[in-house]
Amino acid sequence: MPLLSLLTDFGLSDPFVGEMKGIAKRVSPNLEVIDVTHGIARGDVREAAWVLAKAWRMFPEGTCHVAVVDPGVGTGRKALAASAAGHLFVAPDNGLLMPALESIPGDRELREVTLREIDHRRRGTTFDGRDLFAPIGARLASGLRLAELGPEVHDPVGMAPFRPVPADDAWDVEIVRVDRFGNLVTVVEEAFLREKFEEDWRAVSVRVGDRRISGVQSGYEDVGPGEPLLTVGGSGTLEVAVRGGSARELLGWEGSGVRLDAPSDPRNPR
Amino acid sequence: MPLLSLLTDFGLSDPFVGEMKGIAKRVSPNLEVIDVTHGIARGDVREAAWVLAKAWRMFPEGTCHVAVVDPGVGTGRKALAASAAGHLFVAPDNGLLMPALESIPGDRELREVTLREIDHRRRGTTFDGRDLFAPIGARLASGLRLAELGPEVHDPVGMAPFRPVPADDAWDVEIVRVDRFGNLVTVVEEAFLREKFEEDWRAVSVRVGDRRISGVQSGYEDVGPGEPLLTVGGSGTLEVAVRGGSARELLGWEGSGVRLDAPSDPRNPR
Amino acid sequence: MPLLSLLTDFGLSDPFVGEMKGIAKRVSPNLEVIDVTHGIARGDVREAAWVLAKAWRMFPEGTCHVAVVDPGVGTGRKALAASAAGHLFVAPDNGLLMPALESIPGDRELREVTLREIDHRRRGTTFDGRDLFAPIGARLASGLRLAELGPEVHDPVGMAPFRPVPADDAWDVEIVRVDRFGNLVTVVEEAFLREKFEEDWRAVSVRVGDRRISGVQSGYEDVGPGEPLLTVGGSGTLEVAVRGGSARELLGWEGSGVRLDAPSDPRNPR
Numbered sequence: 001m002p003l004l005s006l007l008t009d010f011g012l013s014d015p016f017v018g019e020m021k022g023i024a025k026r027v028s029p030n031l032e033v034i035d036v037t038h039g040i041a042r043g044d045v046r047e048a049a050w051v052l053a054k055a056w057r058m059f060p061e062g063t064c065h066v067a068v069v070d071p072g073v074g075t076g077r078k079a080l081a082a083s084a085a086g087h088l089f090v091a092p093d094n095g096l097l098m099p100a101l102e103s104i105p106g107d108r109e110l111r112e113v114t115l116r117e118i119d120h121r122r123r124g125t126t127f128d129g130r131d132l133f134a135p136i137g138a139r140l141a142s143g144l145r146l147a148e149l150g151p152e153v154h155d156p157v158g159m160a161p162f163r164p165v166p167a168d169d170a171w172d173v174e175i176v177r178v179d180r181f182g183n184l185v186t187v188v189e190e191a192f193l194r195e196k197f198e199e200d201w202r203a204v205s206v207r208v209g210d211r212r213i214s215g216v217q218s219g220y221e222d223v224g225p226g227e228p229l230l231t232v233g234g235s236g237t238l239e240v241a242v243r244g245g246s247a248r249e250l251l252g253w254e255g256s257g258v259r260l261d262a263p264s265d266p267r268n269p270r
Numbered sequence: 271m272p273l274l275s276l277l278t279d280f281g282l283s284d285p286f287v288g289e290m291k292g293i294a295k296r297v298s299p300n301l302e303v304i305d306v307t308h309g310i311a312r313g314d315v316r317e318a319a320w321v322l323a324k325a326w327r328m329f330p331e332g333t334c335h336v337a338v339v340d341p342g343v344g345t346g347r348k349a350l351a352a353s354a355a356g357h358l359f360v361a362p363d364n365g366l367l368m369p370a371l372e373s374i375p376g377d378r379e380l381r382e383v384t385l386r387e388i389d390h391r392r393r394g395t396t397f398d399g400r401d402l403f404a405p406i407g408a409r410l411a412s413g414l415r416l417a418e419l420g421p422e423v424h425d426p427v428g429m430a431p432f433r434p435v436p437a438d439d440a441w442d443v444e445i446v447r448v449d450r451f452g453n454l455v456t457v458v459e460e461a462f463l464r465e466k467f468e469e470d471w472r473a474v475s476v477r478v479g480d481r482r483i484s485g486v487q488s489g490y491e492d493v494g495p496g497e498p499l500l501t502v503g504g505s506g507t508l509e510v511a512v513r514g515g516s517a518r519e520l521l522g523w524e525g526s527g528v529r530l531d532a533p534s535d536p537r538n539p540r
Numbered sequence: 541m542p543l544l545s546l547l548t549d550f551g552l553s554d555p556f557v558g559e560m561k562g563i564a565k566r567v568s569p570n571l572e573v574i575d576v577t578h579g580i581a582r583g584d585v586r587e588a589a590w591v592l593a594k595a596w597r598m599f600p601e602g603t604c605h606v607a608v609v610d611p612g613v614g615t616g617r618k619a620l621a622a623s624a625a626g627h628l629f630v631a632p633d634n635g636l637l638m639p640a641l642e643s644i645p646g647d648r649e650l651r652e653v654t655l656r657e658i659d660h661r662r663r664g665t666t667f668d669g670r671d672l673f674a675p676i677g678a679r680l681a682s683g684l685r686l687a688e689l690g691p692e693v694h695d696p697v698g699m700a701p702f703r704p705v706p707a708d709d710a711w712d713v714e715i716v717r718v719d720r721f722g723n724l725v726t727v728v729e730e731a732f733l734r735e736k737f738e739e740d741w742r743a744v745s746v747r748v749g750d751r752r753i754s755g756v757q758s759g760y761e762d763v764g765p766g767e768p769l770l771t772v773g774g775s776g777t778l779e780v781a782v783r784g785g786s787a788r789e790l791l792g793w794e795g796s797g798v799r800l801d802a803p804s805d806p807r808n809p810r
Contacts, residue, residue, distance in 0.1 A: 013449075018275070018307050022275065022330075035558055055555045060566045060569060074487075074491065219666075233666050234556070234667030284577060285595045287575075288595060396759075
């Protein structure tokens with residue numbers, strides 16, 4: 001069965017997501033829909049781009065990923081559709097798709113959606129999630145060829161890369177999101193650590209405010225209850241966590257980034 | 271596949287919705303279930319009626335819409351089932367269904383559900399969503415004839431209509447809900463505006479508290495960031511919005527209605 | 541179609557649940573997934589055990605129930621899989637499964653999951669919901685034999701039973717959860733009341749703080765609006781409710797248990 005994934009900042013208190021699914025089923029009765037999450041912070045395209053770049057690969061080949069965090073709705077921004085690695089993507093042209101696409105080696109196809117076959121829009125154009133992205137996604141998932149949607153796009157809106165930024169003897173590291181458990185999710189990939197620290201996990205050290213946490217643990221039991229630790233989290237990146245607690249709360253995290261110290265060994269230049 | 275839509279005030283923190291789905295699948299293994307929303311304010315039958323009246327038409331023909339906002343559960347209120355325009359509906363007899371049914375021209379059939387084939391109820395009758403509405407909806411979606419549920423109903427509990435109320439040189443306009451983005455959703459249909467204002471969108475003017483907002487914009491980019499505007503929203507009705515912000519917050523909205531000024535042109539009498 | 545139920549404390553703001561579903565669909569494309577709830581209080585294994593013990597029987601035979609409330613993730617705790625009464629279960633070995641299994645008469649099979657066929661884990665082992673429990677559940681639901689997962693377990697971690705505890709002229713009664721409507725859900729089964737009070741529902745009396753509420757009502761209309769009452773709730777156990785209101789708020793409930801008075805008739809010994 002064709003499969004659609006949905007990722008938005010619409011929340012679940014409104015009927016927005018339900019109406020998107022209703023329309024998708026009307027367009028493609030055999031379609032199945034899975035929610036990635038609708039809990040992206042309102043208008044936070046960067047958070048959505050991160051989540052999509054990590055989540056798409058958990059889904060079966062052929063899935064069409066519809067991602068709508070769209071502060072530019074009702075303006076002239078384009079709608080995009082793409083294919084890469086056997087997956088399909090639909091989203092506004094605001095950078096949301098780019099980290100996912102850039103993480104995929106090999107050919108990709110990126111098009112503007114100019115097709116307006118399904119048009120529920122009247123005076124207002126405030127709900128493109130339902131009126132544009134969901135039906136287009138449903139049709140793509142069900143076999144519509146990307147080329148039928150509109151012209152190729154060669155200059156999509158970009159998104160600053162998710163990566164540590166070199167600073168004196170350290171890297172400035174973005175906290176890209178904080179999860180329900182209070183874990184601080186960083187952009188530092190496990191592969192980056194392997195390379196820079198030559199798998200000497202004990203040498204990894206992060207400063208959060210005036211607190212320093214050292215050593216990437218292989219599990220929570222490596223520290224005492226209530227103690228902070230570094231782990232590689234579900235996203236495959238470094239996380240600051242607390243055993244049985246919330247790093248956000250324990251460390252008083254207030255939205256800034258953290259510092260990853262450079263390895264002290266001069267053989268490991270940044 | 272038979273399709274059920276669910277609309278409740280049950281939230282998602284409890285297992286209520288999950289148990290409704292489990293029962294529905296037990297009754298009808300091929301059934302598919304889509305959540306419209308479970309975020310209706312607790313016991314707010316009027317909000318649910320509005321959402322259902324707007325959402326049902328997004329779904330494919332044949333869908334059975336189970337809507338349970340039911341402050342009268344455990345009292346003698348009836349359970350209703352209806353068919354109209356090829357859609358099926360199940361809900362308590364408290365007015366919830368009426369705006370949806372009244373929006374549908376043509377024949378409709380409305381019955382009391384007296385069938386109690388599936389009865390998990392014991393001393394308490396506090397969870398009719400699971401024990402009555404979900405299994406009945408599942409059977410209806412799967413082909414049970416409405417006539418087998420119980421006798422016809424000719425005097426269902428009503429619901430005050432969603433429409434502007436004439437007042438001196440204006441209409442009093444209900445804010446029927448506020449969405450996650452802080453948009454104030456009014457009951458003023460786009461067709462009403464077209465008729466009264468003869469498509470002169472600039473002439474439309476709304477007072478929210480002591481603030482006046484004029485002109486129905488075709489998109490957010492027609493005003494500056496942080497500015498309030500009027501749009502026709504996803505429900506097809508007038509909304510008070512703020513570009514990149516929350517109308518609820520910016521305008522300090524506290525639950526009252528707003529005023530829609532009558533057109534100044536005397537050729538357009540209310 | 542194979543059916544998976546999911547019960548976690550992951551919430552819906554993060555992509556955790558969406559990624560679990562994506563993986564499950566990759567493992568078993570025909571699988572269908574239903575959320576019981578993801579709103580279990582963080583790390584509250586006891587609440588999850590209660591919800592699972594009540595909810596599993598609402599689902600069709602053959603359902604695989606994947607329950608992940610797992611404060612011990614990333615430690616050496618085992619993963620368990622079980623079958624009983626034609627249902628399948630997967631969860632960490634922390635007591636979560638035991639009330640459900642103990643509620644089922646007849647044979648059961650309980651095994652440790654040592655199979656690691658699907659392994660997305662790297663340095664960190666912090667997301668077993670996605671990397672272990674979901675794919676194992678998907679395979680079980682799709683026909684994998686339990687015996688292929690690992691060795692039998694005879695000493696699973698237990699969970700204190702959900703039952704009233706005798707005290708002077710009364711029972712101490714645990715409030716096992718409070719639902720969205722503010723109902724206080726007790727562990728007192730309807731069958732317990734039938735036996736001890738010989739179906740004299742009026743004789744049942746509960747103390748919440750310094751307030752006494754008497755008589756198990758058959759519906760909310762048996763008391764006035766805003767009045768507290770006792771009912772048998774959707775879980776089949778005694779609940780403290782308020783007609784049209786919240787027992788949690790009205791009674792100022794703050795987390796302690798309540799007292800169920802013993803019947804005054806000496807023929808009904810505790």
